[in-house]
Amino acid sequence: MYLEELKEKLVWQMTGQELLYLIQESTGLKENNPNRLHELDRQNKRYVYGIAGIAKLFNCSISTANKIKKEGKIKKAILQYGRKIIVDADLALELFSKK
Known part of the structure; x- marks a missing residue:
């Protein structure tokens, strides 16, 4: 019930505690759940x-x-279709630093 009330409340009317609670509940991030934070990073x-x-x-x-x-140093980080090129930046930096 409290969560539903917070969702209806305007952000500028919330206290810091209420905003933090709302963010933690809606994203699943809790202080005792570091694995969820790792999943979001990926x-x-x-x-x-x-x-x-x-x-x-x-x-x-x-x-x-x-x-x-x-x-070809960063080949694994590149996805190319025709002239379109998409590069996973973090993977490219990691691969480039290995060679």
């Missing part, structure tokens, strides 16, 4: 798009980003 992946995204991720030029992609 869901919140960062992606970059295209060669320009790779260049921005590695803070390099477009030509260097092309070289990195063509060398």
Whole structure:
């Protein structure tokens, strides 16, 4: 019942305690549940798009980003269909640092 009342209350009228309770209940994040936090981290992946995204991720030029992609160092992090390129940024950084 208390949760339903909080959902109807305006955010600016809530106390910090009420807002924290509402967030914890709706996301399943509790202080004693660190596994749930880990699951949410995996869901919140960062992606970059295209060669320009790779260049921005590695803070390099477009030509260097092309070289990195063509060398295959980050091949597992790249999903490409035609000219569309999607890169899992965290995985790409991890793979690049290993080689």
